[in-house]
Amino acid sequence: MRLALRLISIPLLAIVLVACQIGPTDRPVPSVSQIGSDLKCSVGDHAFEDAQAGWGFCYPGTWKYNERANQSASPSGLDLTFDITDVPCASPSPVQGQPTPRPICSPGAGQFAFMIISTYDRGGAPSLAAWAQSNLDKKLTLEPIQWGNAVEGGKLSDGRRVALTPQHVIMLDLRAGFGxxxxxxxxxxxxxTWKFLI
Structure with a gap:
């Protein structure tokens, strides 16, 4: 019986020793570019990225959102919609023997808005103005703006922003009612903070 116990315990000891070995501590470097890793978000902000659409940006860390993707018909493209709620609450530290404290929220907690970010094919347009003339209402005017690393940026007279990238046109439509x-x-x-990749 003792011999059988010794024969079993030696392989078990070897398995335990191998399992407890410390592996390499260096993390491998990703082989694919990580969109969002180079966004320069302020303290408290979070980064959002969509590798398929080819862009990323920073947003307030107190926002919570539900995202949906839809195909758009005219012009043809992809719409990402965001239902955004501001949830700026802090949870106080619990005190031993006391009930869990309620979160402390700012007066604006629960305010909401809706955002649409559309990604369209550039279609060989030489400029943002040329793309807008071909795809948008002719009554709209375009004011030049800086928008991240876009080739060109503009604000339309209806408030939407558009960015020209090497392959796409991105449109930012912000919707929030009074209050x-x-x-x-x-x-x-x-x-x-926006980063356009394609």
């Missing part, structure tokens, strides 16, 4: 989340203020202050 709701100040989406315009939050996103216009972060236009410089």
């Amino acid at each position: 709701n989340l100040d989406l315009e203020g939050a996103m216009s202050a972060r236009l410089g």
Whole structure:
């Protein structure tokens, strides 16, 4: 019986020793470019990226959102829609022996807005103005703006922003009613954080 126990315990000891070995601590470098890894978000902001659409940006860390993807018909492209709610609450530290404290929220907690980010094919358009003339209402005017690393950026007279990238045109449509989340203020202050890849 003792011999059988010794014969079993030696392989088990070897397995335990092998399992406890410390492996390499260096992390492998990703072989694919990580969109969002080079976004320069302010402290408290979060990064959002969509590798398929080819862009990323920073947004306030207190936002919670539901995202949906839809195909758009005219012009043909991809619409990503975001239902955004501002949830700026802090949870106080629990005190031993006391009930769990309630979160402390700012007066604006729960304000909401809706954002649509559309990605269209550039279609060989030589400029943002040329693309807008071919694809949008002719009554709209275009004011040049800086928007991240876009080839060209513009703000349409209806408030939407458009960016020309090497392959796409991106349109940012911000929608918030009176008394709701100040989406315009939050996103216009972060236009410089956008990164367009394609």
